[in-house]
Amino acid sequence: MSKFNFFSRVASKRVLGGAAAGFVGAGTAAQQFSSQKQARIQEDANAEFNKGYGYYDVVKLPAGCTEGFQIKNNYPIPNQVPAASASRKLPPGPLPGPDLPVPSLDPLDEARWLEVDFRTDPEQYCKLIKEYCWAGNSNNDFNIHKNKFRDWYHAPWMHWNPNGREPINGLTFERPTPALELSKDQHVLRQAWAIGFYNAIGASVFGQIWKDPGNPKWDSHVKFPLGTCVFKVLMTEATEQEVPCLKGAPTLQAVIATPESAAMKTASKRKDHAEPLRLLQVDFAVRDDRIPVGPDGNGWVFGTFMYNGDLTDQDPWDRIIPVGLQWGSDPQLTPTAAAAGEKPKQSWINPDADALLTKLGGQRADLTKRWGVGGRLNGPVDNFKSACASCHSVAENNSKNAVELLPPKDADESTFMRWYRNLGPGQSFSGGDNWSADHSLQLMTGYTNYCLWKNSANGLIHKAKVIIPFSTAGREQKVLEANSRPLRSEDVD
């Protein structure tokens, strides 16, 4: 039984219990009232599911702007996606690019990176994924509705959160980057905002859970199929003067948080106008279980790119260099082992990206703060106290908003290493009936947002961190507080 059903059951028991103690017939009226209310909640949930942006009064279109971000959420349901066969040989031929039509094949046929060994040729692996993600997107400012080559989708319910989607391009608040972190010339805290996209195979998982958008069902561990590719563009408020490698960076417009709000690590107060943000980082994750899940890998390959304005590619979106790849969390690499000089074996870091950070001369030039924990992969705007695969390993059906992305500050080594396990599909971070989200933090975040929304619509008490009182104003205030933490990291020094 999912936790979510648990809440509904508590609700109906309470109403029925009151009726049983009272008058004959009142039970039917109460039941009727309760089912009318549930029907209304489902209708509202359906409307929220289709919203591109909008969180109370926090997020709205700036004056004079008539059209905002639209979500693409007509997810395929699993049996509409051709079954992928792991042993299938990929066909020879050119990659689909801006001038080539995409053949309508089994989507796995396009996953050309699965032909490449990411340990021996990581740059080629990154290149094939970048071309796949860029085709029809980079020339349309990542408005996936305009992509004529391939279907991409947005994750649902990423809007309903103080840090949720802004109204122009649907970006979410990622992380405040403290002064001097990116470069020696970055003198103030700057905001990073991002948007992610799932290919059709990956989006079929959303199609399954949200088959009935007003009444989602998540009652088992999920597994993203082979061929899944998801990527994310991360845009920064920092300028070229502050971070010289941003020279000539492509931009996306966004209505971001006020500086005061961002300094409090929340985007619950937004500016009243849009401004350009610059491309700094591109993340991706692809299902690739050629290394079986276990001590040597987690069934995914995470990767990241960084913008480098010294590159001369004509299209500025192409001026990105791979930072690295990560296919597991190195579960043996304890802080003690790392301090003794042991290096990760499940991350590859590009020496050119190291050189770029050294040149920028920010706090990231320091080897201990450069990428992720113990030398594992992380991106330039990420918290160096974490790493891609470990932060993502916590992804599960987090209906009580109780999951922590990072270990507690005072964690002993064995507690700390819980965040560095290679968990496969079917193994959730917390165990029990906390269903695994198979490393998808957007699936987790969106579902948590939905659960908080639904509990607040029901006027129920949220057991974990949120006590939602019964007055509307108080309720909204508490929800604001409950969600007020940056999506990517809550721990900024």
Ligand code: HEC
């Ligand atoms: C401290 C935690 C944290 C770290 C470290 C982190 N991420 Fe994420 N990532 C998130 C959260 C939270 C989301 C969902 C919300 C969002 O999209 O902003 C996310 C979303 C994503 C997505 C969209 C798909 C999904 O899982 O929801 C991709 C792809 C991704 N991250 C890749 C990476 C890569 C690659 C790295 C390392 C370079 C990385 N992440 C490091 C927290 C983290």
